Amino acid sequence: MLSLDGLVAICILYVVALFGIAFLAEKKATEGNARWLNSPFVYTLSLSIYTTAWTFYGAVGSAARSGLEFMTIYLGPTLVFIGWFWLLRKMVRIGRAQRITSIADMISSRYGKSGALAALVTVLAVIGTTPYVALQLQSVTLSFSVFADPGEFAALGTDTTAVWVAGGLALFTIIFGTRSLDVNERHPGLVSAIALEAIVKLAALLAVGVFVVWGVAEGPADILARIDESPISEWSSNGARWVGLTTLSAAAILCLPRMFQVLVVENANEGHLATASWAFPLYLLLMSLFVLPIAVVGLQVLPEGANPDLYVLTLPLAFDQDMLALLVFLGGFSSATSMVIVAALALSTMLSNHIIVPIWLWVTKGEDPMSGDMRRVALMARRLSIIGVLFLGLIYYRSSGGSVALASIGLIAFLGVSQVLPALLGGIFWRGATRAGAMAGIGAGFAIWAWVLLMPNAATSGLMQGMLESGPFGIEWLRPSTPLGIRGADPLLTAMVLSLGVNTFLFTFVSLITFPSPMERLQGAQFVNVFDHSAPTPGWQGGAAAADDLLIMAQRILGTGRAGRLFQQAAAAQGRAASLPDPNPDFLKMLERELAGSVGAATAHAMVYQITGGATVSVRDLLAVADETAQMMEYSSQLERQSSELTRTAARLREANQKLTELAEQKDTFLSQISHELRTPMTSIRAFSELLMQGEDLEEETRQKFSRIIHTESMRLTRLLDDLLDLSVLEHGRVTLNESPATLAEVLDKAEAATGVMESGGRIRIVRDRDAEQIDLMTDGDRLAQVFINLISNAQKYCDAGEPELRIRVQRQPGRVDVEFSDNGSGIPERQQSLIFEKFTRLETTRDAQGAGLGLAISREIMQRLGGRLSYVPGQGGAAFRVRLPGRALRAA
């Protein structure tokens, strides 16, 4: 035996260790590198709060009293985890999608976010859990009294111990359960502390088992023999009770507020559930492995009056195994504390969210709802709730006198919280379930349970006692011990069948005769079809599932990009960038409008309403419709694209065809022009040469004249061929430019000399400004001269002034030089100005022009080759051409 001080010290040390683990986990989680926290095994171990001190100590007690019946408590959850895995998965998915915070939240959320329903479930949960908390306090106190020196413990008293324990647990829960301002956050510190406690209690139980089997007895064979000898093997199992208890524990694992907390709310990753589905049953199996040997050995070894509920602790003590006993003590302590902590956390969430905060809001109704810091209020409410829950447990423990009667309270609590089951399962699988049905079912089941089972076990006051013994107002069939006049049956089973039966019937019946509100339909669809829409994402996503669905639908109809932009804009407009927009009426209206553009207003309305409001057609059907529509639109737009592609191709072909036709025409015209230009001089040559050949009677003068004409026309032919070749090379071939330095004046001199204006004494006078012409050039002087020659000879040929004059002006501009040739003739008619650079164009007004009409075309090509430009300058009176020399032709002075 340890001194009380030593025991307290060990407890404090243990709690400090738990604090340490919790702090570490919180820190790691905040830093985001808590890998072990994300292990599915931590999640599985946290589920072990199912095995409280009641099962830690009580299973052995139960085995000693009633044989294998204790197995039902493990059997129910095992069946659920293995057989109903998909139900758990659905619950977890819904919890994730709807951001559920508690079992009460789950129920109320499903039934149109009903505040009344949430409050009812909360009250039910508190009433159902309080005795359970009391049970844990009792077990800790009891183990203290057994373990510690009796003298010392008596001085302290059980009540004081319970107060200290309750206070310590409240503190721990407040610190790790309400640390964060975000009440929706998970509690990694708390969960890891619980996981550690799960290991401790399993280790303790296994250690005692090993000690019993191999330390006290002589191995498994001996134990089996002892079991055969013991009265345990003689207890016949009651089939109905087995089925009942298994069902009850199966229901409890789904409905217990603390189980919901760790199973759904604290779930970090849906995938963890897969591991838990085999690991948790394994944990339960290990926990129950040595229950029977311990009970049998306890019955045989320990004195007659010893409390079988404490065999686990008293057996090691009887064999002076203090360290083992200490481990067991810590195991029991762990079982109790972890349960109380999570239960307090779960209840406080429910109390604050569904009772305290609504009341606070109602009280402060006049004030601006946005003014106060709601989170602070919620957090404070939760802290007060935790204290309240533990205080209630303490009160219950003290008022019940810490009697052995508490032993049965576990099952009673199970049945209490199980009243939620019909509404929970119905809500998940049946869209027709209504709030009224849930209220009626839970309310009636709760009332029956309280009256038939809870009150007789808890009430102590005189008035109540009388009512309980003879029924209210003496009405016999309302007496709790004989409800409906049923006598002699197992009271737990009676209460279970009665309460759950009435509950289920009312839930179903009332649901059938009432109509769900729009909000209920929406939530019903969300719950029942949760797998159709929500993606299994690790971690809490937040955001309303409806917005997810709307986005998926919009993407199918509008395409990913457009839908994404639409939702982003809407979210930004709502001030919640980087998340989905709140599907408020404005947003829905806008979305409907957008969708209507694609699928028509009626369909758009039906689709949006389907997701947000529920209807008889399934969401899946509508999404299929949306898919088809999207596909059809895709096909149609593809066809449109192809059609417009064809149109464009046809247009291109027409264009190309037209171009070819034009080219062919140009070619014909060109050939016809060349033919004309060649045949014309040849006509003269042929005619005159024939005359010369035949006519001996020609005078010498005439002969001379004819010969000259033949010569001139031959020269003209040669020039024409030269020009044609020149042009062909300039237009299509490679032209080698012989760039060399020269001044502009030199080039002009050369051109003037070539045209012969100076010798002839001048049909035309050329006016030049030699000073301005002193510009150094680096260009192909011959080619440039060719251009100048053409311009001068054109002026010579076409200037129709009485005293023809050609003025050559040089204008130096930054980066270029303009040389302008303007004569004083009548100029070129406007309609011909655009034609003069075309090949074979000669002015209609002229006669006997010797050129083929290629001069300007060639000159323009040359200037392009030289990097400059040749253009006609209109409005100068006479004909005026501008030769622009590029900067690169200018030689640095």
Next chain:
Amino acid sequence: MGRRVLLVEDEINIFEAISFLLSRDGWEVSGHGNGATALDEIARLDPDVLVLDVMLPGRSGLDILRDLRKQPETADLPVLMLTAKGQSKDRDLALALGANAYLTKPFSNSEMVETLNRVATGGQKAGT
């Protein structure tokens, strides 16, 4: 039947050649070099035969021919068309418009004289 011929031709050397040939053959030759004023010149001179070039400055010989055939005074005027464009479609067009004969440049001197005489005497329409 007179022997006055009007030669509408803008190429001075070709005019010289034809003029020499026809004068030697006994024709009274006058010339005109501008398409735009050719009709007026024809009306003024009222020649017995017309030699008309297709490519004229100012107005095409074919256009002049079309107008000549429209006017009753000149509808029957014998016309010999000359062209340097060697394409048969030009010849067909000229004959369709009512040319009496058609010569493609370059032609032989005898060809020229014979054709003109045939045209002048109302022989069948012909040409090379």
